[in-house]
Structure formats: C-alpha cells, structure tokens
Amino acid sequence: MTRHLDKSHFEPKLSRRGFIKGCTIAAAALGLSDEMVPRLVEAAASAQKPPVLWLHFQECTGCTEALLRASHPDVGRLILDMISLDYHETVMAPSGNQAEKSFKDTLEKYSGKFICVVEGAVPTKDGGIYCKIGGRTALEIIREAAPKAAAVIAIGTCASYGGVQAASPNPTGAKGAGDVLGMPVVNIPGCPPNPIAFLGTLLHFLTFKRLPELDQIGRPLFAYGRKNHDQCERRAHFDEGRFVEQFGDSNHMKGYCLYKVGCKGPETFANCPAVRFNDVDVWPVSAGHGCVGCTEPNFWDTHSPFYERLPGVKIPGTGGIVHDVDSAGKKILGIAAAAAGIHAAVGIGKRIVKGRGKSDEDV
Amino acid sequence: MTYQSRYAWSVLFRLFHWAFALSIVTLVVTGLYVNSPWTNTVLEGSRSFPMATMRYLHFLAGFIFASAVAVRLYLWLFGNRQEKFWDSAPITPRNIRNLFSTMAYYTYLTDRHETRLGHNALAGTVYLATIVLTLIQLVSGFYMLYPESVFWQKWGVALFETQQQARFIHHLLMWYFIIFAFFHLYIVIWNDIKSPEGLISSIFCGRKFHRSSS
Ligand code: HEM
Ligand code: HEM
Ligand code: SF4
Secondary structure, three states, X not given: OOOOOOHHHOOOOOOHHHHHHHHHHHHHHHOOOHHHHHHHHHHHHOOOOOEEEEEEOEOOOHHHHHHHHHOOHHHHHHHHHHOEEEEEOOOOOOOHHHHHHHHHHHHHHOXXXXXXXXXXXXXXXXXXOOOXXXXXXXXXXXXXXXXXOOEEEEEOHHHHHOHHHHOOOOOOOEEOHHHHHOOOOEEEOOOOXXXXXXXXXXXXXXXHOOOOOEOOOOOEHHHHOOEHHHHOOOHHHHHOOOEOOOOOOHHHHOOOEOHHHXXXXXXXXXXXXXXXXXXXXXXXXXXXXXXXXXXXXXXXXXXXOOOOOOOOEEOXXXXXXXXXXXXXXXXXXXXXXXXXXXXXXXXXXXXXXXXXOOOHHHO | OEEEEEEOOOHHHHHHHHHHHHHXXXXXXXXXXXXXXXXXXXXXXXXXXXXXXXXXHHHHHHHHHHHHHHHHHHHHHHOOHXXXXXXXXXXXXXXXXXXXXXXXXXXXXXXXXXXXXXXXXXXXXXXXXXXXXXXXXXXHHHHHHOOOOHXXXXXXXXXXXXXXXXXXXXXXXXXXXXXXXXXXXXXXXXXXXXXXXXXXXXXXXXXXXXXXXX
C-alpha cells in the first residue's frame, strides 16, 4: 500500500506559495482587502526581523504546539520566518547559561524594539515561588522583560487571564500577564488560541507599526469581536428550536444545536466557526461537542458545569451545598409562600381571638 | 371617622405600573423558555421558530420594561407628591419613623399606623431596591442583546466581566422579581383587607379613600 505523503510538511524552508498563502489567510482574518496582501507580504519578508522573546510560565505548551505544528503548517512556519525567535524555551537550540545569555542579550540589544510573547500564567502568591526558571521567579522575569518590549502579547487564556491555574481556589495566586504588569497587553486567549489570531496580530503590527484594535479586555477585535453563537453553523437549529437533549440521542446524530447540553457559544467571543482549527476545518461544535468558552476570563469557574447552561448557587451556611439556580429559586419561593401563609394565619387567628376588634376605623 | 376619595396616582404612574408588571410576567415566561426551551421541533422544514419567537418577545417586553423604568425615574423627580422620591424613600426622619412603625403593623405588634396617600416607607424601601435591581437587570440584558456595542461592553465588563456572569446574574435577578411579585401581591391584598382604602383599585383608577383627620 502506498501512502501519499505531503512533502511540504517536511520541507524546512517555506515555499513562496506557502508564504503568500499564509499572508492571505491573515489578511482575510484581519478583514483586509486583497489589495493589502502585498503590503503584508512585504512586511513579513522584511530583512529586519523583529526579535521575539517568548516567555513560558505556568503553562502546558499547548499554545506553542497549536501554533507550530497542528494547523496549516504554512502558518507556523510563516511566523517563524517572519520573526527572529531569540528566546523560546521549547524550540531554541541553546540551553542553560547560553539560553540565559540570549535572553539578556536580547533585552540589552533590542530594548524597546523586541516583541515579548507570554505563554502561561504568572503565580503571585508567596513571592511567586511556584514558577521559577533559572532560579528566578516568573514574576521577576516578566517584570524585567515586559516593560522594555515594544509590545507584549499574551498567548493563551492562562497568559491572558490566568486560565486553569487561576481557577478556584487558585492555590498559587496565578494571574494573567496584564494583571501582573498593570500595563496594556494584547490578549490572544483560547485553549489553545487559534494560530491565525496570533499571526494576524503580528502581521498587523509589522505592517502598520501598531497593534490591532482591541475590545474591553484586550482581545483583538478582528478575532474576538463576535460571539461564536452568532457565527455558528448550527444556529439555524437554535432559532428553529431543534436541540440535542442528550449526547448520543437522535437529535445529536442529526446535528442539532447543543444549547441544552451546555454549549457556551452564546457567551463566548471568538472566531472559531469562521476560522476553524487544523487543516480539517473543525471546531468543537462541528465535532458535536458544545463550546466551553475557553476564550473568556474565569471560564473554568463560571462556565462549568460545562454541560449545563448556568453554574449552581452555593447556599450560604451549608458548607457549600450547591443547587442549580432554578431549584434554589423554587425553594426560596416555597419558603416565601410558607411565610405568607403563616402571616395570614396569624392575622386570621388574631381576629378570631380578639373579635373584629380595633380595625382601622377605631385607631 | 370620615373617608374622602382623593387622587393619589397619576395616569402616567398607573401606565408605568402596568407596563412594568405585565412586561415582567412576559419576561419571566420567555426568559425561562430561553434558559431551557421546553419545546423541541421535530419536523425539519417546518417554520415554527419557537426560540427566535420567544427571544423576540423577550426583547420586545425588555424594551417596554426599560421604558417603564425610565418613566418611573422621571416620576421620582417630576411626579406628583406621592410619586416623588422623597415621599417614600427611607432617607427623611418622617420616613424612617414610618419604616419601623409599618414593620410593627405588618407583624401584628400594633394596629396603629400612619395613613398615607402615597406608599408607606417599607413599601418605598422595597420599591427603591427593586428599581436599583431593575437597572442591573437592564444592563445585563442589553449587554447580552448588543454584545458588539462598545457602550454596553464597557458597562457589562465593569459590572459582570463576562457574558456568562451577566447571564447568571440576569437569571438570579429573575428570581428576585418573581419573589417580589409574590410578596407584593400578598401584601397589597392584606392591606386591602385590613384598611378600607381601596388600595387595589387605586392602581387602576388612581383614587384612594383617605381617612381625613377631621
Ligand atoms: C394584579 C396584580 C397587581 C396589583 C393589584 C398591584 C397593585 C399595586 C398597588 C396597589 C400598588 C401601590 C401600593 C403602595 O402604595 O404601596 C402597587 C405598586 C407597585 N407594584 Fe403592583 N400590583 C400588581 C402586580 C405587580 C407586579 C406583577 C409587579 C412587578 C413584578 C408590580 C410592581 C409594582 C411596583 C414596582 C410598585 C411600586 C411603584 C412605585 O415605584 O412607586 N405590581 N401595585
Ligand atoms: C425582569 C426582567 C427580566 C427577566 C425576569 C429576564 C429573564 C431572563 C432569563 C431567565 C433569561 C435566560 C437566561 C438564561 O438562564 O440562560 C434571559 C435572557 C436574556 N434576556 Fe432577559 N430578563 C429580563 C429583562 C431583560 C431586558 C430588559 C433585556 C433587554 C432588552 C433582556 C435581554 C435578554 C437577553 C438578550 C437574553 C439572552 C437571550 C439569548 O441569548 O438567547 N432581558 N432573560
Ligand atoms: S451549538 Fe452552541 S454556538 Fe451553535 S447555535 Fe447552538 S448554542 Fe449557539
């Protein structure tokens, strides 16, 4: 059996065709007309590659993985081709002292010119001792590097808003880069984020010498300007009231809307349905699983249970017994009705005991 | 003891009340549907649009609700004496005294109570809290309705951070309104039985029977 292998996956050099394809994908994501493609190409091909410091903190390297291998190989290589990746713990050749030297050199030589990319959350509790690299805490490293950068890009939900590390009870006091630094940061959240969002931001910066327009929580509008729900291919089923009641039921097989099994598309800003992941053009909903809303702050705490619409409410004073909102509401309404019943009974009882008594007229 | 029929509630106030009450009933029913749609269209290619219709009704009622609140805020400032903010909010010595005496009256500790043409101060306090919660309900609602608008995003992010939190609080507040409506109806009926003021009909015709001191 012969298997056709796409040789481009192994070609170390990016072909011109792949290069232009990558720029065109980015232009489309940015909403630029195709007339702008040559300008993006020019900026991406410029001999002066901007140096990039890529800092890894509390993370799983999934963002880097998603960027470098999973999807369109052209996109990953285009990014590597366009920048000079001076420091990136996963892919750089030097290690140990040499690695730290290239970190220092970049800071000194390109102060004010390099791009600082942050991957992973920064623990802040107990002086930040829960994440150390070369004997220094993540907190020290980011505070040294970020203020000298031309731009700081947080890649992934952890670097943007803390992610799973910051989920309750957040034992290490993990925070996103923007919170730690107290300065504006471009957030490219997602778990992992779509490589196109990162590529688009980078190309925008290189071409126009400024960052793309951001929303209220630092996300580029070109990628995070709309809700998934408003671009979803199952939206017609939502409007028409055709829902999956249970995973694996006949409605699920027919591809109906996943709203009733907890899809968080209606609460999530991202462009997954439009840009999709990997070369096979999927995103969770197209594969039959609801969106969990991984591009939103605190999604581990507020979007879970992932298979229900809303989180439960803790009943105070019960040691954390959790009720779903509506059963809690119904119970309170029941208590209210009982209280009103008792109140009315007392009134009637009093009237029976005292007779008609002093009513309003006699006061 | 003589009672006089006196004009308490302006037409605008009564319009506010019924727009508010009826829109809330609609919002609760359609909101519960949006949370967990209890129908499931089985026939593909039919055109019943239950979710789209329910959401449309929810938003329509939402705008009526918002207009009613705007009218109430206007009446706080420019309404007649009973409708003004100062007349029932627990901020003047007269109202604070009335707040406690009303509590005593409602818990059967005394039969004495000040008759007022407007709301008693306990009612005033609850209505004030209701209007404040109404504003939060409006912001969360409009933030969900216009997710791409910068104006609502600023408010939404400041108050709730994410759409999901806005939705959660929107849903919790629905339960406040349900429980408010329940107690409201109970206490209005209770008052109507206890004192011959014609309280319930006053919200239809605007006139109350007021005990004159003469
Ligand atoms: C058939 C049902 C209802 C009747 C007979 C009724 C009657 C009344 C009456 C008599 C008042 C004036 C009470 C006073 O002086 O303190 C009043 C005020 C009020 N009612 Fe209702 N009501 C009804 C339903 C509702 C519902 C469903 C709501 C909303 C959930 C509502 C919200 C209010 C509010 C907010 C006020 C205070 C108005 C203000 O801001 O001054 N009512 N209602
Ligand atoms: C007392 C007033 C209101 C009540 C009780 C109410 C109730 C609800 C409920 C229960 C939901 C479902 C949320 C969930 O659990 O998933 C909802 C959704 C929503 N409501 Fe309201 N609501 C009220 C006022 C408003 C107003 C004033 C607006 C603004 C126009 C509004 C806009 C929305 C929107 C946009 C949604 C989300 C619908 C969707 O994404 O499909 N609501 N509401
Ligand atoms: S599957 Fe999710 S995102 Fe798609 S229409 Fe249904 S609720 Fe919205």
